[in-house]
Amino acid sequence: MRLVQNMCTIAEYPQAGSASGDGCSGGSSGRPRLIKIAVVGASGVGKTALVVRFLTKRFIGDYERNAGNLYSRQIQIDGEMLAIQVQDTPGIQIHEHSLDCNEQLNRCIRWADAVVIVFSITDYKSYELLSHLHQQVRQLHPGNRVPVVVVANKADLLHIKEVEPQNGLQLANMLGCTFYEVSVSENYNDVFNAFHVLCKEVSKQQITSTPEKRRTSLIPRPKSPNMQDLKRRFKQALSAKVRTVTSV
Ligand SMILES: Nc1nc2c(ncn2[C@@H]2O[C@H](COP(=O)(O)OP(=O)(O)OP(=O)(O)O)[C@@H](O)[C@H]2O)c(=O)[nH]1
Numbered sequence: 316m317r318l319v320q321n322m323c324t325i326a327e328y329p330q331a332g333s334a335s336g337d338g339c340s341g342g343s344s345g346r347p348r349l350i351k352i353a354v355v356g357a358s359g360v361g362k363t364a365l366v367v368r369f370l371t372k373r374f375i376g377d378y379e380r381n382a383g384n385l386y387s388r389q390i391q392i393d394g395e396m397l398a399i400q401v402q403d404t405p406g407i408q409i410h411e412h413s414l415d416c417n418e419q420l421n422r423c424i425r426w427a428d429a430v431v432i433v434f435s436i437t438d439y440k441s442y443e444l445l446s447h448l449h450q451q452v453r454q455l456h457p458g459n460r461v462p463v464v465v466v467a468n469k470a471d472l473l474h475i476k477e478v479e480p481q482n483g484l485q486l487a488n489m490l491g492c493t494f495y496e497v498s499v500s501e502n503y504n505d506v507f508n509a510f511h512v513l514c515k516e517v518s519k520q521q522i523t524s525t526p527e528k529r530r531t532s533l534i535p536r537p538k539s540p541n542m543q544d545l546k547r548r549f550k551q552a553l554s555a556k557v558r559t560v561t562s563v
Pocket of ligand 1: 357358359360361362363364365375376377378379380404405406407468469470471472497498499500501
């Protein structure tokens with residue numbers, strides 16, 4: 316990717332959040348809490364453009380094919396400074412009836428606290444991929460409701476649309492995801508709002524789940540059987556048996 320300013324890749328970025336890397340510390344260490352977002356979708360839907368727009372406010376029309384870069388930015392949400400890491404992922408290849416999710420993509424999804432699934436309204440196949448990707452996210456985060464936002468991009472290209480925006484909204488609702496129709500090229504605010512909503516959701520989850528985790532770890536473990544007691548009872552049982560045998 317070219318011409319990216321005001322951003323740094325993970326290699327340059329100081330590890331925000333936690334040493335444990337669970338993205339939930341901060342607070343006590345004085346560092347901003349870390350929120351990790353993966354952006355996934357078919358090739359050419361505008362994933363890189365979306366990420367760059369969010370991070371720099373700029374639309375840069377021409378990118379090299381993405382190999383999966385990680386970017387970061389700090390934003391303030393509800394008065395709290397958060398460190399956001401955004402993982403741009405390589406475009407997914409669509410096969411006949413299956414999703415070709417390689418290990419790199421799966422790793423990104425597992426790593427993320429939240430996922431943005433992007434499709435383009437000018438590419439029906441990218442829309443069809445949506446439910447497969449959503450399923451993949453749920454499979455890779457079993458028992459954990461990772462927030463997912465569906466972004467229908469290229470809203471400025473209505474004259475060549477292949478997907479009715481209404482269909483995107485309906486499907487997103489069915490999947491329980493927030494939906495945003497955006498034009499990365501023409502509108503920064505919608506892009507920002509999509510990420511903002513997602514960050515808020517993750518932030519809320521982190522805040523509510525952290526004390527829960529702590530409480531769970533404080534619940535006493537069931538005691539292991541007391542060996543002395545077991546031995547005593549065993550001896551008692553044995554001597555009772557011996558008495559029975561002797562008395563016969
Ligand atoms: N008209 C229009 N073009 C867009 C918009 N967003 C992205 N594009 C263009 O779509 C093309 C693909 O954008 P990318 O951001 O490279 O798409 P990608 O999903 O990252 O593609 P891969 O790297 O192949 O996965 C580029 O030519 C962008 O300029 C948009 O909102 N409107």
